[in-house]
Amino acid sequence: MSSDEAMLRLSGVSKTYNQGRENEVQVLNGADLTLAEGEMVALVAPSGAGKSTLLHIAGLLDTPDTGTVEIGGVDYTGLGDRRRTVARRREVGFVYQFHHLLPEFTALENVVLPQLANGIQKDEAETRAADLLARVGVGGRAGHRPSAMSGGEQQRVAFCRALANAPRLLLADEPTGNLDPATSEQVFDTLVGLVRGTGLAALIATHNLELAARMDRVVRLDQGRVVAQ
Numbered sequence: 001m002s003s004d005e006a007m008l009r010l011s012g013v014s015k016t017y018n019q020g021r022e023n024e025v026q027v028l029n030g031a032d033l034t035l036a037e038g039e040m041v042a043l044v045a046p047s048g049a050g051k052s053t054l055l056h057i058a059g060l061l062d063t064p065d066t067g068t069v070e071i072g073g074v075d076y077t078g079l080g081d082r083r084r085t086v087a088r089r090r091e092v093g094f095v096y097q098f099h100h101l102l103p104e105f106t107a108l109e110n111v112v113l114p115q116l117a118n119g120i121q122k123d124e125a126e127t128r129a130a131d132l133l134a135r136v137g138v139g140g141r142a143g144h145r146p147s148a149m150s151g152g153e154q155q156r157v158a159f160c161r162a163l164a165n166a167p168r169l170l171l172a173d174e175p176t177g178n179l180d181p182a183t184s185e186q187v188f189d190t191l192v193g194l195v196r197g198t199g200l201a202a203l204i205a206t207h208n209l210e211l212a213a214r215m216d217r218v219v220r221l222d223q224g225r226v227v228a229q
């Protein structure tokens with residue numbers, strides 16, 4: 001891929017939810033968004049404006065009614081579920097407001113498992129997991145289960161899991177929304193530190209305008225379109 005090629009390109013993306021004829025909600029209406037290699041973009045919007053819908057479509061978890069979704073120069077529009085699942089596993093890392101770590105596995109295992117699912121050998125997966133955990137300051141917690149870790153530590157492990165397969169694109173939905181303000185800031189900085197320098201593009205939905213301002217660019221959703229803030 002050439003360096004000027006987009007990591008994520010959404011073109012003319014529209015999405016309407018139908019819950020009966022009287023109950024149509026048009027959430028996205030011709031949304032365009034391009035993220036370059038290494039670019040970190042904040043997505044801000046009022047509740048219900050469609051942030052999660054946009055992230056799910058960008059991450060190949062959902063399909064648009066019209067428009068196209070390209071990741072790393074590949075157009076995934078119209079591909080079947082299997083191809084999209086494989087692509088999602090390789091190309092996209094997700095972080096949510098709640099960590100969603102597997103409770104019966106240790107921090108290390110939580111970062112190893114997605115790599116095994118992607119065909120990486122166990123030794124290599126463990127080395128990479130340990131390295132990622134050390135980089136976000138939880139190397140000493142690698143053998144702990146999520147329940148034995150603080151909220152901030154759990155979220156750091158979730159970041160490592162999202163990056164475990166070295167994706168091209170990181171999508172985060174309120175990644176620090178569940179943490180107190182001071183922890184939120186530290187954990188957000190950890191995420192930025194982890195992403196910077198990797199070439200990974202990141203789209204981070206947040207209600208926190210101070211944290212959003214630390215990104216390269218801030219966009220918002222306005223009547224189903226993406227506009228510059």
Ligand SMILES: Nc1ncnc2c1ncn2[C@@H]1O[C@H](COP(=O)(O)OP(=O)(O)OP(=O)(O)O)[C@@H](O)[C@H]1O
Nearest residue numbers: 017019025027045046047048049050051052053054
């Ligand atoms: N599966 C669905 N079926 C019907 N309507 C839906 C569905 N998912 C979302 N919606 C509606 O679409 C709109 C956008 O939802 P979405 O979750 O994308 O918003 P959001 O900006 O992420 O909100 P929040 O910040 O509160 O999470 C809302 O009005 C929501 O009720």
